[in-house]
Amino acid sequence: xxxxxxxxxxxxxxxxxxxxxxxxxxxxxxTLPEKYPPHWIIVHDATFFHMLDGRQYVIDADAETLPxxxxxxxxxxxxxxxxxSSVRPEMYVAETYYTRGSRGTRTDVLTIYDKRTLEPxxxxxxxxxxxxxxxxxxxxxxxxxxxxxxxxxxxxxxTSLSVVxxxxxxxxxEIPIPGCSLAFPTGERGFTSICAGGDMYSVxxxxxxxxxxxxxxxxxxxxxxxxxxxxxxxxxxxxxxxTFLGDMxxxxxxxxxxxxxxxxxxxxxxxxxxxxxxxxxxxxDAEGQLYVLAHPAGxxxxxxxxGVEVWLYDPATRKxxxxxxxxxxxxxxALTRDAEAPLMIVTNIEMGLDVYDAKSGKYLRTVTGFGxxxxxxxxxxx
Amino acid sequence: xNWLIKQLDRMTESKTRTVAQSTGRRSFMxxxxxxxxxxxxxxxxxxxxxxxQPGETGDPNSCDYWRYCAIDGFLCGCCxxxxxxxxxxxxxxxMTWLGTCQNPADGKNYIISYNxxxxxxxxxxxxxxxxxxxxxxxxxxAANDINWCIGTKHLTYNCxxxxxxxxxxxx
Numbered sequence: 001x002x003x004x005x006x007x008x009x010x011x012x013x014x015x016x017x018x019x020x021x022x023x024x025x026x027x028x029x030x031t032l033p034e035k036y037p038p039h040w041i042i043v044h045d046a047t048f049f050h051m052l053d054g055r056q057y058v059i060d061a062d063a064e065t066l067p068x069x070x071x072x073x074x075x076x077x078x079x080x081x082x083x084x085s086s087v088r089p090e091m092y093v094a095e096t097y098y099t100r101g102s103r104g105t106r107t108d109v110l111t112i113y114d115k116r117t118l119e120p121x122x123x124x125x126x127x128x129x130x131x132x133x134x135x136x137x138x139x140x141x142x143x144x145x146x147x148x149x150x151x152x153x154x155x156x157x158x159t160s161l162s163v164v165x166x167x168x169x170x171x172x173x174e175i176p177i178p179g180c181s182l183a184f185p186t187g188e189r190g191f192t193s194i195c196a197g198g199d200m201y202s203v204x205x206x207x208x209x210x211x212x213x214x215x216x217x218x219x220x221x222x223x224x225x226x227x228x229x230x231x232x233x234x235x236x237x238x239x240x241x242x243t244f245l246g247d248m249x250x251x252x253x254x255x256x257x258x259x260x261x262x263x264x265x266x267x268x269x270x271x272x273x274x275x276x277x278x279x280x281x282x283x284x285d286a287e288g289q290l291y292v293l294a295h296p297a298g299x300x301x302x303x304x305x306x307g308v309e310v311w312l313y314d315p316a317t318r319k320x321x322x323x324x325x326x327x328x329x330x331x332x333x334a335l336t337r338d339a340e341a342p343l344m345i346v347t348n349i350e351m352g353l354d355v356y357d358a359k360s361g362k363y364l365r366t367v368t369g370f371g372x373x374x375x376x377x378x379x380x381x382x
Numbered sequence: 383x384n385w386l387i388k389q390l391d392r393m394t395e396s397k398t399r400t401v402a403q404s405t406g407r408r409s410f411m412x413x414x415x416x417x418x419x420x421x422x423x424x425x426x427x428x429x430x431x432x433x434x435q436p437g438e439t440g441d442p443n444s445c446d447y448w449r450y451c452a453i454d455g456f457l458c459g460c461c462x463x464x465x466x467x468x469x470x471x472x473x474x475x476x477m478t479w480l481g482t483c484q485n486p487a488d489g490k491n492y493i494i495s496y497n498x499x500x501x502x503x504x505x506x507x508x509x510x511x512x513x514x515x516x517x518x519x520x521x522x523x524a525a526n527d528i529n530w531c532i533g534t535k536h537l538t539y540n541c542x543x544x545x546x547x548x549x550x551x552x553x
Contacts, residue, residue, distance in 0.1 A: 049506045051539065078537065079529065102503050102538045133529035133537055134519060156532055157477060157522050181520040194520045223521055230518035301451075301513040 031116050032058065032071055034089040036381035038338035040071065041345055042091070043353065044377040046079050046136050052102060054080050056093070058118070058381070059367055061336065061343050061355050070370050074118045079133060081141035083150065085166070086382040089115040092166070094131055094141055094152045110152065110164055124164050124171050130156040135279070136377045139231060142183040144191060149209065151175075151183040151191055161191070163209035172209030177201055182230060184239050184253055192239075192251070192258040194230055198223055202257040215257035220249075229303070233282040233290050235315055240290055242266060242276040244303045248290075248318075264318045266292060266311065277303045279347070279376055280332035285358060286339035290315055293333050306331050306349050310361070324361030327354055334378035345378045353378065433464055435546070439487045445510035447544075449494050452481030452514050454526035455542035458499055460508035466545045468499035474543070475500055476533045479526055482515060482550045491550035497543045500531035505541040 036058070043057040054076040063069040076082060080095035091113045098104040108126035113119065132140050132155040140153035143166075152162040154174065159181055163172040180193035180201045190204035190212075198219035204212045221228050228249055232239040237254035238261070250261035267274055275298030276282065283291050293307030306329035312322040330346035335358055344358040352368030353375065440447045443459040450457070462469030475498045484491050517524040531537045 048509075049504050051504055096537060098536065098538070103501065103536055106537065132519075133531070133539075134525075135527040137519065137527075155519070155522065155528065159522075181518075181522070194518075196521050223517060227517055227521075230520055301516065303516070304511070304513050 029117075030072075032118065034116055036115065037062075038340075038381075039336050039343055040381040041334065041336065041353075042082070042084065042379040042381055043372065043375045044076070044082055044136055044379070045372045045375045046377075048079075048374040048376075050373070051078050054078065054095070055371075056082060056091070057370060057372065057375075059353070059370065061345060061353075061367060064365060066367075066369060069367050072118045073371075074113050074120075079136060081132070081136065081138075081152070082379070083138075083141045083143055084115075084379065084382045085143070085147050087147050088166075090121075090166075091115055092141070092150060094126070096129075096131060096133065110150070112166075112169070122169050124169055126152060126162050126164075127171065128154065128162070128174065130154040130158075130160070131162075137182065137231060138280075138377065138379075139182040139184060142185060142191060144183075144185045145189040145205070149189070149205070153182055155181070159193075161193075163205070165209065175203060175205070175209075175211055177203075184232065184234065184251075184258075186237075186253040186258060187256040190256060192253055194221070194228065196223070200251065200258045200260070204256045213256060217258055217260055220260050229276065229281065231280060231282060233284040233292075235284045235288040235290070238315070240282060240284075240315065242282050242292055244275065244277075245298075246275050248292075248313075262318070266294070266313070266320070268320045271296075273297050275302060276307075277305050278307050278331050278333070279304065280334065280378075281307065283333055283335055285335050285342050286337055288315060289313065289321070291333055291335065291344065291358070293330060295329075307333075310344065310346075322359075322361065324356065326356075327363045328352075330354065332377055334380060336380040337382060342380075345380075347375055347378060351375060433466055437487050438485065443508060445508070445512065448483055448485050448487075449492075449544035449546070450510055451483035451512055452479070452494070452516050452524075452526060453496055453542055453544060454511045454513070454516075455496075455498065455509070456505040456540070457508035457510050458505075458541040458543050461499070461505035461541040463499060463541065463543065466543050468497075468543065469502075469505070469540065471502060472499040472540050473501045473534045473536075474498075475530050478530050479523055479528065480547075481524075481544075492546050493548045493550055495543075495545045495547045496526065496530070497545060498530040499540045499543065500534040501536045501538055502540040503538055 039062040045055045057073045058071040076093045078096040093111045108131045110124045112122040114121045132153040142151045154160045160174045177193045180195035183191035186192040192202040198221040200217045203214045206212045226245040228241040232241040239251045241249045252259040278293040281293040290313040310324040328348040332347040334345040336343045342358040344356040346354040355364045442465040478497045481494045519525045
């Protein structure tokens with residue numbers, strides 16, 4: 001008996017010795033690939049209840065479990081605006097800080113993040129401290145000139161665009177856009193803004209960021225009765241602006257000045273009363289198909305209501321090609337940027353991210369619980 | 383946020399349902415706002431600091447109150463102020479967006495100035511989003527997407543008021 005116990009104790013000790021944990025290396029920090037996989041997304045959490053603590057999450061929308069989905073995050077203070085480069089491994093955040101957190105001296109800054117490390121690697125001060133502060137808008141932060149220049153929308157309430165040279169990391173100055181807002185890339189090195197007079201204002205820049213030429217369209221936007229939404233889907237150099245009541249207005253941005261094109265109806269068939277709406281409601285995929293978030297029984301003030309379907313259009317025929325009913329109503333829609341099997345990401349009304357096969361509309365999974373609060377806008381990673 | 387919304391939904395289901403019948407019932411922000419408003423309004427009922435005029439009815443700390451037809455933000459009445467005053471330690475923005483809302487008590491349309499209270503971070507209570515006649519940011523004076531803490535010492539946004547500044551002209 002004694003021998004048996006002794007033998008058992010020796011065996012147990014031997015097994016324990018075999019399984020002993022080895023000391024691990026301290027200080028290891030992971031990095032990400034320079035080129036993100038096609039189904040990764042950047043989630044802009046504006047943290048509406050804690051605006052100074054905005055975040056950008058890097059998420060793998062293909063993965064099934066939370067630890068596999070979350071790749072990292074970086075910060076974006078005070079309902080920032082963001083963009084990504086496709087020619088440099090960088091992401092850009094236009095944000096605002098105060099020296100004492102919520103008070104003190106204000107600094108507006110364009111912060112440049114490395115996509116591999118998610119660390120801020122450089123910054124350019126925006127000296128006039130007049131950056132637009134408001135609900136996230138992808139056209140408040142626009143890359144032009146093959147991504148050499150970035151335009152940051154200012155509103156105080158006079159409107160202008162700050163011009164920053166991203167290669168030289170240099171603030172070049174401001175272009176006033178009186179009575180107009182936002183910036184849609186236009187021509188070789190320019191932009192178009194949408195204006196309170198119902199017109200659009202186009203500017204071409206010199207290489208040094210100064211104004212070379214400008215032009216205005218006729219007034220065509222009936223802002224009182226059926227205004228254009230301000231966030232178009234852009235395919236090539238054509239911008240597609242939905243209107244509150246359900247039209248689509250094409251604007252050609254290929255030349256130095258915007259040219260207003262065709263207007264056609266998003267409603268086709270038995271869908272009276274349906275309207276586009278939400279927070280991000282019009283996007284396009286790598287093949288140039290248009291996706292529009294829509295809700296039924298529209299009324300005055302429903303233009304920010306969540307959509308319950310996403311409608312797909314072929315811009316060549318201007319016909320609807322599919323209707324994707326959503327599992328849960330959505331506030332914003334986004335697409336990954338691959339042509340083969342793009343994913344559609346919907347910020348649902350419970351502030352989770354529903355992932356769908358974009359072409360078939362099949363629901364795949366929900367990404368949630370990653371620390372998000374109000375992930376208002378999602379971007380397909382470049 | 384998900385669990386929070388569900389929790390609050392359970393707590394305020396009946397109030398939410400009531401509000402939903404008369405406001406932007408499909409709006410997410412409206413929905414979130416209503417749940418939060420419901421919770422926050424419970425200890426404040428019937429009327430806390432709100433300075434209502436004699437010709438008004440309704441609960442000024444509820445998102446369906448008539449003055450809030452184009453508001454987007456935290457109701458100052460739930461933040462230490464009232465519908466027409468800012469909470470202590472904040473600063474009222476001199477610039478703002480305007481709405482035109484109909485007072486159900488007299489049937490008249492009034493111009494409502496939604497001045498933000500600034501200098502502290504988000505109040506976080508009674509979020510309310512309704513968008514009657516709201517317009518995109520390119521018509522700023524009618525755009526509730528903009529943080530209107532402009533012309534104040536700080537950009538930090540705390541809550542929004544809804545101040546009667548006049549009657550609207552007949553169309």
